[in-house]
Amino acid sequence: MSEQKKLETIYQWVKEQGVNFRNRPLLIQSLTHRSYLHEKGDFSQANESLEFVGDSVLSLSVTHYIYTRLGQVDVGDLAKLRARLISAPVLAEVARRIGLKDLILLGRNEEENQGREKDSILADSLEAFIGALFLDRGLEEADRWIRKVFGQKIEQEIKRPTMVDYKTTFQEKMAREGAGEIVYRVTKAIGPDHNKTFYVQLQVDGQVWGEGSGKSKKEAEQIAAQEALRKIADITSEDKSIS
Numbered sequence: 028m029s030e031q032k033k034l035e036t037i038y039q040w041v042k043e044q045g046v047n048f049r050n051r052p053l054l055i056q057s058l059t060h061r062s063y064l065h066e067k068g069d070f071s072q073a074n075e076s077l078e079f080v081g082d083s084v085l086s087l088s089v090t091h092y093i094y095t096r097l098g099q100v101d102v103g104d105l106a107k108l109r110a111r112l113i114s115a116p117v118l119a120e121v122a123r124r125i126g127l128k129d130l131i132l133l134g135r136n137e138e139e140n141q142g143r144e145k146d147s148i149l150a151d152s153l154e155a156f157i158g159a160l161f162l163d164r165g166l167e168e169a170d171r172w173i174r175k176v177f178g179q180k181i182e183q184e185i186k187r188p189t190m191v192d193y194k195t196t197f198q199e200k201m202a203r204e205g206a207g208e209i210v211y212r213v214t215k216a217i218g219p220d221h222n223k224t225f226y227v228q229l230q231v232d233g234q235v236w237g238e239g240s241g242k243s244k245k246e247a248e249q250i251a252a253q254e255a256l257r258k259i260a261d262i263t264s265e266d267k268s269i270s
Contacts, residue, residue, distance in 0.1 A: 037130050044125070046172060050163045053077075055132075057159035058152055062134030062142070074155035081158030084166070085113055088173040092181055097191065099200065099256040104191040112181060118150035125176055127153060193252035197229075200259070207232035211248045227251050
């Protein structure tokens with residue numbers, strides 16, 4: 028593919044992403060790997076500096092997203108969740124899904140060495156693109172795009188019962204507020220022994236605070252605790268809006 032054709036493909040992809048880049052050279056720089064420039068005898072930074080900017084913007088956006096969704100959760104769990112969401116494997120997964128991996132400008136040797144499949148190159152290029160988007164369109168537009176392409180993945184990770192210990196967070200919060208007995212009650216179990224689905228109610232002093240279902244009692248209890256924490260967050264938000 029000719030260089031001009033590569034550029035046209037990048038411009039079309041950006042248009043499909045709903046982004047209007049004013050600074051096209053900045054866009055191209057964000058997708059230019061150093062190997063591509065080195066082949067031409069150009070030893071400039073390629074997309075490394077933009078990667079540095081994009082890393083911070085992505086971290087801020089993801090932090091805001093998960094805090095808004097899980098503000099009642101222990102800060103240690105939030106930090107672990109954020110670290111996973113901005114890790115190289117997850118960024119590479121997103122880059123593949125949105126088609127960015129096919130747009131990166133690589134040198135011939137890197138191309139032959141399967142550089143387009145390397146998580147590190149994909150992750151760095153995605154961060155560089157985010158950095159360029161931030162510099163060109165501002166934080167609000169960059170945040171909007173990040174939420175668009177990462178939202179589904181974030182929600183998947185939030186719902187993983189092993190990602191955040193909702194039970195401990197809920198128990199600690201109730202202890203601080205002097206609440207009474209916390210009970211997780213299995214209301215039913217459906218299916219054969221090898222493939223049961225458990226349904227659990229979370230009760231505090233006999234009142235139902237949350238419900239959940241899962242392939243194990245532990246998973247169902249975590250989901251019930253997550254629902255209870257979300258209700259607490261909603262009530263808190265309503266109280267603040269009234270005051």
